Amino acid sequence: MKLLNLHAHNVFSIGTIDLDLEDKGLVLITGWSNDENNGNMAGKSSVANHCISWGMYGKTVSGIKADDVINTSIKNAKHCGVTLHFEGTDGELYRIYRARKPNSLVLSLRTVWSTIGDPSLEEWQDLSKRNEKDTQELINALLGRDHKTFIQSDFFGQGRERSFLALPGSEQKAVIEEILPLNSLEKWKDKAKEELRLVEQRVEVAETERCMSHERERTALSHLHTLQSQEAGWDTNNAVELSQVQKELNKILFITENIEEEIETLMESIPSTPSRTLEEQVVLERALSQSINSLGYKIDTLTGDIDRRAARPEVCASCEQTLPKDRVELNAEALKNDRVKREELLAERGEKEAKQYLAASMIAICHEIQGLEATIKTKDQKAVLEEKIRLFTNVGNPFAQLVIAADTQVKEEQTLEEEATLRVIKLADEREHYRFWANAFGADLKTMIFNQVCPYLERQTNQYLRDLDNSQIKVKFRTVKLLKSGDARDQFCVTAASDTGSKVFELFSGAEKQLTSFAVGMALSDLAGIQVEGASSFMILDEPFLYQSPENCERIINFITTHLVSGGEGGKTVLLISNEDNLVNLVHDRVHVVKEKGVTSIA
Structure with missing residues (x-):
């Protein structure tokens, strides 16, 4: 100043x-x-x-x-x-x-x-x-400086209500707090807490987005697997049908005297006439195929529901609210039942797939018998069979494009989930950053600053007393007060004692009080001076x-x-x-x- x-x-x-x-x-x-x-x-x-x-x-x-x-x-x-x-x-x-x-x-x-x-x-x-x-x-x-700091550090004499040493410990501490940048620490702490509150909200939102992205990725992956199975099934069926047509064509091309014997042998493998068996098995195979697809959808849906509830058993799947303990227990029991039900559905699908395979075999046998019979009756089917082979060879799998689209969707969802995970990690780091500073700017840092300031003020004050040729007076700045019982208590206090006189400041002579107060004020002025550009x-x-x-x-x-x-x-x-x-x-x-x-x- x-x-x-x-x-x-x-x-x-x-x-x-x-x-x-x-x-x-x-x-x-x-x-x-x-x-x-x-x-x-x-x-x-x-x-x-x-x-x-x-x-x-x-x-x-x-x-x-x-x-x-x-x-x-x-x-x-x-x-x-x-x-x-x-x-x-x-x-x-x-x-x-x-x-x-x-x-x-x-x-x-x-x-x-x-x-x-x-x-x-x-x-x-x-x-x-x-x-x-x-x-x-x-x-x-x-x-x-503000008014209070000015009075304690740059003014001495009449008009001041009480000298620094006459103030109670709490007011002495308040004077030093005004000199030190502790108000800034409080503002910084409040700012860090506010930023911490905001980033915690963002972490919560990011976690929710990551969970939702993960669920979408799982659903898309499940859908991809279903389509891949359907694509493979279609390829298998197409290959089987192509093989049958090719076989019929080969039989027509290479008629032998053993065809009737072969037909008789194949007839022993079917329960009825080829046409009737074929009709029954086709109907059965279609019914089984539809049932298997339906079971697959139920299994996929139930699996997704089980995984979602298993991942967050304490949260309602519909409203995202935390469930009471009894509802969590009921849901756990329901989850257990759903898992049993899924195993039953998987077993049922396995049985029907086996039956479907048997029906397909029967259908193949019937087709083979009919082919052989047709081969015996006429060779005019050659052109028809060759056309069928051409069609089977050139036709595209209807599930191929769906699989490509589903695979693209899975990759997009995986990318989104990775991005959401990175956001969560980044926000978590930011949260820890603000949490650290919210604590750092608190009481611990204030205490550390006071512990550093007290020796400085004590050293400066006593040096000034020596410079005033009154070294018999000693001033102490403490953050811990010793009680008469011998116990220590955290309390800021400043004491003054004379080696040749009173051990209590209040009992000093008027001249001693003035010189001691002046020395303390000079030390406070030094402390205030180092808080700004140059001393007063x-x-x-x-x-x-x-x-x-x-x-x-x-x-x-x-x-x-x-x-x-x-x-x-x-x-x-x-x-x-x-x-x-x-x-x-x-x-x-x-x-x-x-x-x-x-x-x-x-x-």
Whole structure:
């Protein structure tokens, strides 16, 4: 956070002031009130504290806001406000204008600047949001601090309700949480949980699609097998018929004296006359063929139903709802019965196929007898038989194209199932990814961050106490509290003890409390500084050092000069508000304010 310039009018006790804040080093703010005839209530805090805090955050360190900031000592004041120029965390120049009568909050970005330092030649882009809350959030982001963090890390002295060490452990932890990016962790965790919820829904949909695709592939495969069987059966029947015709033709071509004897031998194989046996067996074979096809359809349908229910016995096949336990048990019993029924159908089909084979054999014998008889009667059937052979040879299998189409369908369904499976695997990986981050951004990561931060804050605080020549004071930051019973409990706490004095912060002297609080605040400021681009280059010390000895005052000024002004990179500004004689003589750069008739101005 780097403030560059302050302009204020008609706020708090101020009339109109302009104060350069850029790279001023240590500046002592002193004052005198002609109204009270003393150095108190001169408006020092109004100039170097209230105006700046209210201008940045809309309220002072002590919480004063709204119309309470108006200087009522100025009669008929039509306008009051503060303008602050500052360098944002992104290195750009910004301007805050906050006012009452009328109420206004404007955040602007300088887009064109004057090379000769003429403000009238500058151009500004309004970044204000639709409401003041959103505008303030943007200001906080650009400053790198919100009001609470500013008070604990860049402000020390009067106006603050309680020092960090006086806060209960829960509030101390809350201050550090405001400094650390834990709010971002919470947002990231919520985002990961939302993405996890959405991807789980997509996984469920993908699983359903994969199951449906698998069922379609099984059905298509079953249909293909049926058609392949029918194709093979047709080829077999066609071959048999072709063989019979060829045989008849051969008999006609090679008539021998043994034909009658052959006919007599074949007649012994059939129960009746050839014509009657043929008629009966043809009818029987057709009936058996139809019955076998019907049984095949029933078996395929029952097999698909059995497989589907066996794969997901706990889900209703019709509505996809989870079944109660009693229904699952009933379905298991029904599934068992269906399997028995399928075996019965398979056995029945086997018996009928055997009968069909026998009937086909009988038909073949009858055809052979009739052929032989016809051969004996006449040789004129030669041309007819040769034509039949030609037809049998040239005719195509009617199931061939159906098999090709069914095979294509099976391959398409297999491809779709593979794609659905890959989607499920990919979504499952994505689900595990979001599940990991939803857990990672939770309490475990916060605890780890706090465990890392506590040693840092403790090390910085105690180093600052040593730099202030008060190494007898030790501050500890802990995430575990030891109870009187000796048991440990997870609880954030900060304790301070003196090797030469009290072991409890509340019993420290006023001077010890001020120095210890200052050292802790400096450590918090360091922690806040590493969260943004560079540490803060601005600090307000509003009469934080009272009751200090001349030696301590000299140590404090040396510390401020060494660590706050000269330390680090870039110029810094520290406003020290005090009329303490022990401090006044140690600081060369001063701003003196005077209050006359309720109005403060810079002398």
